[in-house]
Amino acid sequence: MTTFTVDRTPSRPQESMLGDAWTVTRRQFWHWRAQPGGFAVGLLFPVLITLMFGALFGGAIAGPGGDYYSFLMPGIFVMAMLFGLETTMTGVNTDAARGVTDRFRSLPIHPAAVVLGRCLADLIYTALGLIVLMAAGLALGWRWQDGVAGALAAVALLLALRFALLWVGIFIGLVATGPETVAAVQILVWPISMFSNIFVDPSTMPGVLGAIASWNPLSATATATRELFGNPTWASATWVNEHAVPLAVAWPLLITAVFAPLAVRAYRRLGG
Amino acid sequence: MPQPTIDVRDLRKHYPKTADGVGLNGIDLDVESGTVHALLGPNGAGKTTAIRILTTLLRADSGTARVAGYDVRTQGRAVRRHIGLVGQAAAVDEVLTGRQNLLMLGRLNHLTHAAERAAELLDRFGLAEAADRKVATYSGGMRRRLDLAAALVVDPAVLFVDEPTTGLDPQARRDVWSAVQGLVAGGTTVLLTTQYLEEADALADQVTMLAGGRVAAAGTPDELKARVGGDWLEITPADPADLPQLRDIAARIGNPVDRDGVVAVPVTDRTRSLVAVSAALADTGIEPLDLTVRRPTLDEAFLQLTGPATDSATYSYTAPEATR
Numbered sequence: 001m002t003t004f005t006v007d008r009t010p011s012r013p014q015e016s017m018l019g020d021a022w023t024v025t026r027r028q029f030w031h032w033r034a035q036p037g038g039f040a041v042g043l044l045f046p047v048l049i050t051l052m053f054g055a056l057f058g059g060a061i062a063g064p065g066g067d068y069y070s071f072l073m074p075g076i077f078v079m080a081m082l083f084g085l086e087t088t089m090t091g092v093n094t095d096a097a098r099g100v101t102d103r104f105r106s107l108p109i110h111p112a113a114v115v116l117g118r119c120l121a122d123l124i125y126t127a128l129g130l131i132v133l134m135a136a137g138l139a140l141g142w143r144w145q146d147g148v149a150g151a152l153a154a155v156a157l158l159l160a161l162r163f164a165l166l167w168v169g170i171f172i173g174l175v176a177t178g179p180e181t182v183a184a185v186q187i188l189v190w191p192i193s194m195f196s197n198i199f200v201d202p203s204t205m206p207g208v209l210g211a212i213a214s215w216n217p218l219s220a221t222a223t224a225t226r227e228l229f230g231n232p233t234w235a236s237a238t239w240v241n242e243h244a245v246p247l248a249v250a251w252p253l254l255i256t257a258v259f260a261p262l263a264v265r266a267y268r269r270l271g272g
Numbered sequence: 273m274p275q276p277t278i279d280v281r282d283l284r285k286h287y288p289k290t291a292d293g294v295g296l297n298g299i300d301l302d303v304e305s306g307t308v309h310a311l312l313g314p315n316g317a318g319k320t321t322a323i324r325i326l327t328t329l330l331r332a333d334s335g336t337a338r339v340a341g342y343d344v345r346t347q348g349r350a351v352r353r354h355i356g357l358v359g360q361a362a363a364v365d366e367v368l369t370g371r372q373n374l375l376m377l378g379r380l381n382h383l384t385h386a387a388e389r390a391a392e393l394l395d396r397f398g399l400a401e402a403a404d405r406k407v408a409t410y411s412g413g414m415r416r417r418l419d420l421a422a423a424l425v426v427d428p429a430v431l432f433v434d435e436p437t438t439g440l441d442p443q444a445r446r447d448v449w450s451a452v453q454g455l456v457a458g459g460t461t462v463l464l465t466t467q468y469l470e471e472a473d474a475l476a477d478q479v480t481m482l483a484g485g486r487v488a489a490a491g492t493p494d495e496l497k498a499r500v501g502g503d504w505l506e507i508t509p510a511d512p513a514d515l516p517q518l519r520d521i522a523a524r525i526g527n528p529v530d531r532d533g534v535v536a537v538p539v540t541d542r543t544r545s546l547v548a549v550s551a552a553l554a555d556t557g558i559e560p561l562d563l564t565v566r567r568p569t570l571d572e573a574f575l576q577l578t579g580p581a582t583d584s585a586t587y588s589y590t591a592p593e594a595t596r
Contacts, residue, residue: 016382023379027365027372034367034406099363103422106327107380108353269331 017110024104024117025124028091032125042087043129046080047136054140057199071232073134073142074154074225075198078218080133081162082189084126085169086182092118092173093182101174101267111268119166126162130155145230154228157248161221164252167259174266198222201234214240217251224248277430277461278303278326283335285321285485295321297485298335303430303463303478308456310476311465317482319465320360323434326463327357340429356423358433362415363422366408370399370418373407374425381426393421397451413444420451431455433464437471449474473497481577489577499577505545507535507553508562518560521552539565 032039050072058068095101104114134142144151176182195213196202202213213219223244226233233241240247278301285295296318303309311319324330326339328348337344340354357363364373371390378386394403397417407415416436423431433452437445452475456462466472472479473493481489481496489496505525507518518535522528525545528537539545542565553560 019382020380023376027368027376030372030376031367034369097361098366099359099361100365102329102359103357103363103377104380105329106352106355106357107377108349109380 017113017116020109020113021116021120024114025121027117028121028125042125043132046076046083046129046133049079050076050133050136050140053199067141069137069140069142071226073137073140074229074231075222076137077130077133077158077225078161078196078222079193079198080129081126081158081165081221082193082218084122084129084162085165085189086186087125088118088122088166088169089173089176089185090182091122092170093176093179096174097178105267112264115170115264115267118170119163122166122169123159123163126159130158142231146228150228150230154225157221157224157228157245160249160252161217164217164255164259167256167263171259171263171266174263192216193218196222197234201236203234203236203238214238217247217255220244220247220251276302277305277340278309278463279336279338280322280326281336283322283325283337284333285318285325285330286333295485296325296332296335299480299482299485299487301480301487303461305461306456306459307477308452308462308464308475310472310479311463311482312467312469312472312479313465313482313488314467316484318485319482320434321485322482323357323432323463323465327355327432328352329357354429356426356428356431358419358423358431358436360434360438362412362419364407364415364418367406369404369406370394370410370414370421371403373418373422377422377425383426386425389425393424396454397421398447411444412440413447416440416444416448417451420448424455427458428460430461430463433462435465435467438467445471496577502538502540503542503565503567504536505539505542505549505565506537506562507549507560509533509535510559510561514558514560517556517558521549521556524552525549 050069053076054069054072058072092101095104101114105111144154172181172185176185194200195205195209196216196218197213198218200213202210202219204210205213220240223233223241224247225231227244233244280299280301282298282300283296284298287295299318299322301309301322311322313319321330325332326337326344328344328351331345339351342350342354344351364370365376368376371394374390374393375386378389383389391400391403394400397420399414399418399421402410402414407418410418420433420436423433436448436452440448449471452462452464462475464475476493479491479493479496480487489499491499505522507522509515509518512533515530515533515535519528519530522535522537525548526537526539528535530536537545546563546565549563553563
């Protein structure tokens with residue numbers, strides 16, 4: 001004999017958690033549609049940076065070989081991942097300041113849903129930005145030389161870095177007391193991206209600075225993506241350069257392991 | 273005996289980082305189902321702290337609080353399923369339209385007919401016409417109404433409203449009032465905070481006055497008003513040197529307080545007090561800048577119900593007859 005039991009519960013907790021996250025993601029889609037200008041500027045800003053550095057330094061400084069854009073583009077991809085942190089941080093901070101976060105927190109939804117929804121939206125935005133930036137790179141003469149598999153692996157490493165920085169952005173956005181903190185971070189991303197191997201070989205920098213630059217997580221991802229795209233890299237045979245790919249996996253994991261719990265904790269304890 | 277919808281016992285919260293550190297110094301609260309209860313008090317009295325604890329946004333240091341039968345500390349998720357929150361800032365997404373805001377919250381509350389519910393609420397709060405405009409273009413009153421609608425997407429059993437009309441013009445304030453009154457007619461229990469005596473008077477069945485994180489007085493608006501007393505007579509001296517003498521004159525008809533160089537004294541009989549003070553002034557020959565009788569303000573209500581305070585910012589003394 002067969003008995004049928006009808007499950008009347010509307011949805012399982014996990015399912016509704018992902019559903020709730022998706023609702024929060026769609027909210028960002030509405031934002032993009034409501035602010036097409038800001039949406040486009042966010043996508044095009046790294047292209048502008050590319051042209052700026054390409055035109056400024058391309059003539060004066062030679063990369064480690066080949067066309068300057070072949071060398072520059074992976075670095076700009078990495079820089080774009082770092083700049084994405086501002087998008088996350090500003091969005092999170094605005095929501096917290098306006099009380100929107102409190103409203104979410106007063107709803108019977110899983111606390112992770114809101115954060116996860118934000119992550120997904122920001123990753124989609126990053127992926128779109130990366131497509132635009134790669135298209136611009138192709139137009140300027142940049143190519144991936146080592147096949148599609150290597151290129152996809154490079155993109156995966158870039159998104160892994162962005163994912164890790166998401167948590168940093170959410171954490172800073174939640175604990176930031178006001179626009180001053182946000183502005184400070186917006187300024188700090190510049191030296192952080194400069195003290196790396198994105199533009200200059202760290203071995204040419206003075207001692208401590210060179211060490212900081214070579215151990216900068218951005219350097220690992222930059223070297224790793226340059227290798228995977230088959231683009232020129234700095235020749236220095238340092239330990240960090242030779243282990244760039246594992247480091248480009250390890251750094252995002254470490255950053256996520258530190259900042260994801262911090263971000264979730266800050267979200268739960270918001271305001272005291 | 274029915275259990276109150278909000279049941280608070282000796283709730284305490286201390287903020288170590290702030291100057292006075294006072295959040296809540298042990299408050300009790302009973303809110304019966306289907307009533308409006310107002311937490312009345314000045315800034316820093318602990319109103320928002322209380323709301324944040326009751327809506328599970330903040331954890332109390334000690335004491336118990338139950339909302340809709342659930343413990344806010346251990347059953348947060350269940351509490352959140354039964355409440356709506358209208359925070360101090362209009363917590364609506366300015367970039368989205370009014371409709372999108374409600375649609376999003378309907379989906380987050382897992383409504384199967386989120387779109388219909390959004391349309392219904394927009395209509396009810398007089399926002400149907402502005403439904404598809406960005407909230408950034410809304411007036412303060414419209415935002416506040418959308419904010420209220422947002423908290424009502426799921427018909428909460430208990431609605432928390434933190435200073436609903438602060439910063440609104442009189443018309444917008446009346447709109448918000450009628451919206452709250454409409455809710456109560458529908459059976460919702462409302463706990464609201466306010467700095468305005470008249471707002472508590474207009475909306476609340478019961479009022480709890482908070483001062484310095486303590487309950488200073490509690491009762492129906494009528495009971496409290498009776499305790500506050502009537503009007504105030506104010507004498508503004510033309511020359512500050514006359515202040516002591518003016519105080520002496522005022523002391524003949526009551527207990528004067530000195531506020532920013534103005535002598536104020538509570539009076540029960542407007543005409544008689546005015547005549548008495550006028551006569552005394554004429555005798556001494558002092559010509560004051562201003563001599564008026566006016567309705568009490570919340571500040572004065574506090575001074576009356578919480579006892580004389582040395583500093584207008586600290587209402588630390590609790591009148592014995594005011595506690596329950």
